[in-house]
Amino acid sequence: MKKILQDLSRGEIEKLVETHGEKKYRAQQLYTGLMQGKKISELPLPAAFREALLSEYEDEPVRVREVFSSQEDGTKKFLFELADGNLIEGVLMQYKYGATQCVSTQAGCRMGCKFCASTLGGLIRNLTAGEILSQILTVNRLQGGTTEKRAVKNVVLMGSGEPFDNYGEVVRFLRNATAEDGIGISIRNISLSTCGLVPEMKRFASEGLPLNLTVSLHASSDEERQRLMPVARAYSIAQILDACAYYFEKTSRRYIFEYSLVAGENCDEAHALALARLLKGKPCHVNLIRLNEVKERGLKTVTEKEAYRFLGVLEKNKISATLRRSMGGDIGGACGQLRASYLAEKEKIHED
Numbered sequence: 001m002k003k004i005l006q007d008l009s010r011g012e013i014e015k016l017v018e019t020h021g022e023k024k025y026r027a028q029q030l031y032t033g034l035m036q037g038k039k040i041s042e043l044p045l046p047a048a049f050r051e052a053l054l055s056e057y058e059d060e061p062v063r064v065r066e067v068f069s070s071q072e073d074g075t076k077k078f079l080f081e082l083a084d085g086n087l088i089e090g091v092l093m094q095y096k097y098g099a100t101q102c103v104s105t106q107a108g109c110r111m112g113c114k115f116c117a118s119t120l121g122g123l124i125r126n127l128t129a130g131e132i133l134s135q136i137l138t139v140n141r142l143q144g145g146t147t148e149k150r151a152v153k154n155v156v157l158m159g160s161g162e163p164f165d166n167y168g169e170v171v172r173f174l175r176n177a178t179a180e181d182g183i184g185i186s187i188r189n190i191s192l193s194t195c196g197l198v199p200e201m202k203r204f205a206s207e208g209l210p211l212n213l214t215v216s217l218h219a220s221s222d223e224e225r226q227r228l229m230p231v232a233r234a235y236s237i238a239q240i241l242d243a244c245a246y247y248f249e250k251t252s253r254r255y256i257f258e259y260s261l262v263a264g265e266n267c268d269e270a271h272a273l274a275l276a277r278l279l280k281g282k283p284c285h286v287n288l289i290r291l292n293e294v295k296e297r298g299l300k301t302v303t304e305k306e307a308y309r310f311l312g313v314l315e316k317n318k319i320s321a322t323l324r325r326s327m328g329g330d331i332g333g334a335c336g337q338l339r340a341s342y343l344a345e346k347e348k349i350h351e352d
Contacts, residue, residue: 001084005057006034006130006137007172010181022049035182037134037141058083062134064142080135082107086124090135090159092143098153099143103135105170106161111195112230113216115260115291115299118160127161129172136183147183155185158193158214164200174209187211193258198235201243210251214287215240217257219266220274228265237278244284254283260291261307263300272313279319286314286321 008016010031017027026045033043039060040053065087066079076092088104109116110123136152145151155177157163163170170192178187191212194201201213217237219225225232244255259275261267279286288311291301302310307323314321 002058003056004061004128004130004134005040005053006061006134006176007128008130009176010179020049020052022046031182032147035137035147037137061128061131062088062138064138078135078139080104080138082127082131088127088135088160090139092139092152099151100154100156101136101139101152102156102159103132104159104161105132105157105163105166105173109161110165111162113195114228115218115262123161123165126166126169129169129176132157132169132173133177133183136177136185140183150183150185152185154189154191156191156193158191162195162197163192164194164197164204167200167203171204171207171209174207174211178209191256195229195231196235196240196243197231198239198243201240202246205243205247205250210253212256213244213247213253214256214258215244216260218260218262220271220278224266224271228262241278241282244282248283254285256285256287258287258289260289261302261310262291263302265299267302267306267310269309269313272310273317276314276317276319280317284320286319288314288321288323290323290326292326 010027013031013034014024014027017024017030026049029044040050040057041059043050045053061083062080064078065081068077068079070076074094078090078092080088080090082088086107088107090104091102093100093102104127106126107124108121109118112119136155140146140150140152143151157170174187174190177183177185177190187209188211191214193214193216195216201215204213216229217225217240218228219232220237222232222236225237247253247255257279259266275286288307290304290307291299311321311323
């Protein structure tokens with residue numbers, strides 16, 4: 001596999017152009033074209049320079065393999081193919097305040113959370129910063145967006161993979177994605193979801209990238225959390241809360257806890273009261289989620305009535321909380337479902 005040109009910052013593009021003996025304005029042409037989601041072969045560059053780039057860099061790091069559109073709410077799910085043939089996926093969700101794209105940071109995942117399809121095949125490899133960015137550039141172009149008027153307004157790192165398990169490339173992506181002379185996404189319009197890798201959470205607090213930090217909590221006790229999330233055996237809830245407090249101290253940004261309601265596991269009134277006691281007085285918000293069921297996992301979601309009952313207990317106890325609106329349910333909206341079903345079908349065809 002060749003290198004990824006979209007890994008480079010504007011300054012690095014300028015150095016690359018200089019190395020090839022091209023005029024300085026070529027850097028602007030090259031960088032602008034990439035930020036518009038174009039392939040190298042589409043850029044108005046001298047033939048010799050273009051061929052030199054193509055010999056070293058992938059023409060199209062991320063290409064759309066399939067697109068599925070929800071008939072319920074207009075959500076679009078993308079199956080992307082990387083240059084080496086690996087598959088990842090992403091989701092584009094439409095809200096009143098603009099479109100939000102969910103991107104992947106790894107092909108697969110090694111965290112092993114019991115409710116997630118992304119972990120079914122384990123971790124294949126990390127994505128580069130440019131592969132993460134290219135998901136946005138590709139969708140923005142497909143949706144008719146430009147660098148001046150983006151179709152993708154917000155970004156969430158909540159697709160396949162654990163972002164902090166790919167720390168260096170994710171931070172590089174964030175710096176490139178928020179560069180004013182590039183696609184120019186505000187850091188405050190980016191959310192990152194982690195299962196709770198405490199050392200990386202604390203390290204990230206000092207990166208100068210005050211995004212919306214979201215932590216997958218899903219339980220109010222370590223024992224319950226360990227049943228759903230293997231990472232809980234490495235880092236306790238107390239350690240996670242300490243890391244969140246440090247993030248708030250460094251960034252002044254409140255943090256968010258995701259809490260998937262799983263039938264028979266973490267969803268009754270006692271669980272809600274325990275969660276309220278745990279989070280009382282903390283600068284946080286709870287994002288309740290009705291579990292998006294993954295058939296391979298065997299876990300079941302709760303009814304809408306049960307979800308609102310849980311929410312009511314939190315609100316009664318002065319905990320800021322909302323129940324996330326389920327989107328893309330008819331197209332397998334949960335992380336990893338599309339990729340998993342595609343790979344399973346491919347395996348079935350191979351066996352036949």
